[in-house]
Amino acid sequence: MPLKTEPITINVGPQHPSTHGVFRMRVTFDGEEVIDVEPIFGYLHRGSEKLAESRTYTQIVTLTDRMDYVASMTNNMSFILSVEKLAGIVPPPRGVWLRMIAAELQRIASHLVATGFFLQDLGALGTPLILMMRERETILELFERLCGARITNSYMRPGGVFMDAPDDFWPALNRFLSDMPHRIDEYEDLISGNEIVAARCDGVAVVDSQTLIDASVTGPMLRAxxxxxxxxxxxxxxxxxxxxxxxxxxxxxxxxARYIVRIHEMRESLGIIKQCLEQIEPGPVRPETVPALIRPPAGDSYVGTECPKGELGFYLVSDGGVAPYRCKVRAPSLINLTLLREMLIGDKLADLFVTFGSIDINMGEVDR
Amino acid sequence: MIYGLGLAKGMGVTLKTLLGPSFTVQYPDRRVGIMGAAKAAGISTPGLIFKRPVKALRAVLGFERIAVMPTQAARFRGNEFTWYEDRCTGCASCAKYCPLGIIKIVTAPGGINMQEGESYAIETFDIDTGRCMFCALCVEACPYDALHMGSEFERGNYVRMDLVLTKEDLIAAPKRPSTWFRPQMEESAYSPFAETLEDMKQAGRHETPSVEQLTKRWVEDRRTDESVED
Amino acid sequence: MPDPFDSILYKYVYCTLSSTDDVACVGSGLFGGGLLPGGLEWLAYVLTAVTIVAVLINAILGGVLMMIWGERRLLGRFQGRTGPNRWGPFGLLTPVADAVKTMFKEDVMPTVSDRLVFTAAPILMLFPALLIYAVLPFGAGTWLADINVALLFIIAIGGANVLAIVAAALGSGNRYAMFSAMRAVAMLISYEIPLVISLIGVLMLSGSLSLVAIVNAQTLPFFIVQPLGFFVFLVASMAELNRTPFDVAEAESEIVAGYMTDYSSMKFGLFFLSEFAATIATSGVITAVFLGGWHGFDPIPSQIWFIGKMVAVLAVIVWIRASWPRLRIDQIMNFAWKALFELTLINLVVSGILLLIWPSPSTPELWYMAGVNWVVFLASIYIFGKVLGPKHDPVAAGNIQSGITLSDSDAPAIPAGGGD
Known part of the structure; x- marks a missing residue:
């Protein structure tokens, strides 16, 4: 006679140590095994898309900072590109290079956070996370030199960036570039070869590529x-x-695979920054002709950019006014989250959070 | 490969970190050992032991502390604003540009000693920093360089109303403008953590550098970088 | 029955108080001895016991506070941080401040809880942890009791704390706590077996269950002679203690705080205290059984040697905690039954054969045994890693195919706006 067990339902979150913000899952367990997951979100909804309809294009930049708050620069860039396409603004080369440097730095920072918290969910008592936060701190200090803020940068403006990088930014960036590869090697020594990490992650939460494409998942999750x-x-x-x-x-x-892809993308980002430094030339960072209040012609635009978490795009509709008629955000965190249920069912309780961490979502972007 | 080698490697990394320096930034004060105390006092370690034995003993026991300020970038957007009343015309560009609408300006005709022939007196200039997100768009909007971001950040208090910066507060506050969107200050190598700019003339006005100037600076930077590397 | 006067603690306190004419007391005892009048030897006996127990329990509490401080400082340093350094010199008073804070916090009792069980659980948890200290020899002649079944006593007592975990989980009526209790019970049942069998090799070598006798038998520390037993005992006791990488019963990233989720104030404090007390006690047992106990070289007192070795064991435990992630519960079970259990059996068989060859080993013969045992240890670890380890290497399986390098001819297919 098989042993009869009773399923047990737990509300995981919104106040749980490893739900990465205010996320809630109603999980049904059979013993340690997950048999059903119902993701519930919206606890951090701030109506950013609606707020954008009553703000000028420059003011919306500050809203994008607060969507994915561990990757503000890439959010800024995505929005700015959409505005530039809508209004037909051509940024000067130096502005573009600066934006690329900032975006790639932000990608490294975001991947550091993602990997660190992924390891934290695995149960490593903070060591990888804190070591990664140390490097992220260096990047945030670079951002502070660049734009005076660490998280909510608001560095970019339609047509370029608000101001050229200060003189002390470049040596600091070079120091970071020469230092960071050794740090990544250190993480790989600490994590990649670790048998416990391998045992915990290898073959867990496998999704086939067709399912990923059908769910329009993007970013490192797809590339894994x-x-x-x-x-x-x-x-x-x-x-x-x-x-x-x-x-x-x-x-x-x-x-x-999702972890190792992020580690390697960090190395590639370092290479991109080096190439940017080789190609950047002096010049203006923002065209003189861009007015303070941009009035794009009526129309719409969408530019998808490769953010640390996937494709982030801003769909803007203009009616010719100073504010967009509609601003729709294609948030990678939300769309990558849609496969959560399929990934989790049949796994153990302990893998619930590891898988959740490996998706790398940000609740600010999921709920907007 | 023998099983467990990766685990040993990981322990090696933590051991290396253990022996390496600590990256904790201690604030608002820092605990120092006897060498640190001597360095802070500006004398050698034996000198400290013989001249000021009490201080040396405190340092050995771990009681000695020295005040520290975290290092900040010059562009750091602080938790306050610096405002030059004489420069402000009350045009309210900042108030219009503010995404949150937290700047309140009331002007009245008949001001004196105004810049560029304006004749408005500013009666109210309130910034509710309790609701401010320090995006500094108001600073970017100011056409007369009257409003700057401040560098101060230790402004915690128990009453929300105290967070509203009134005109009097702004006038009385020490003027440590951040160099955010003020390239002229950066060019004059001004640091908000070393000096104050009490006079509006010191704050300067921004003039767009020519391409030649930019080129010169950039090429010189590159040259010094390369010479260092060589 | 060993003579109670072997214990220096007992001898000094008893002889100070009692005016007995026992031969062992001649010349010992402070103030010339005999503070109590004759005929009150029973009172002296009781007072001696109370004094020693009071000293010991306070020493344990002090040790726990020191360990909390030490663990936090050391973890901080392992992570490149400074660690607590604000309260008192080098942050030494931080755990004291924590303790005071814990005592003054509100004691929340969940409405669904079973009051009696909920309250009893922390007390149940503390007792086994404290009882282990009764048989630990802290130095030459420094012990509370030298009983001839000390190892059995430790094993029996050490298994009792799971009762408290189940009581806490049942009493608080929390589902996270239930998960924790299930895991803890499963883990205890699995790990108790290798834990016990790994000690049999030591028993065969020393011929006694008394910790004092085991320490005295270690002319060569047993971790050299019995590497496999030492390894299994260390791993299994870390599992019993819920330390990383086996901390599934209180995995804070999975089940919040496990069985402690609903506890607050001093009830939580007791759990915390007993956990650290058990950790120190276990490191004491490891020191006594495998690291040669109080043996060392001479100018340094034996007590210092014992405590130094204990601190070293604790440091290794903290080091492991700083370095490794957590295993999953089914992997922990697999590890216990498929690896540790077999390893202990191998150890048992090899030790038995070696003892047949050298029935009462002298020190050089112990070295020969150690050589054989180390070869067996390394070989079996290698073979078990090959057999039980992951069948394919994730680094090779999830291998990074560097995408095609983008060249100028590899022009963008769909140009987007913005940048150009």
């Missing part, structure tokens, strides 16, 4: 399944067609 889809390469925006970089791909599409 072997699909070569990187918007920086497929639809180059900014000057990404002038730099050479590899797209790290993993094949197994499990938690380990």
């Amino acid at each position: 399944s072997g699909i070569d889809w990187d918007l920086r390469h497929r639809q180059p925006y900014e000057y990404y067609n002038r730099v050479k970089f590899n797209r790290p791909l993993a094949t197994t599409s499990d938690n380990y």
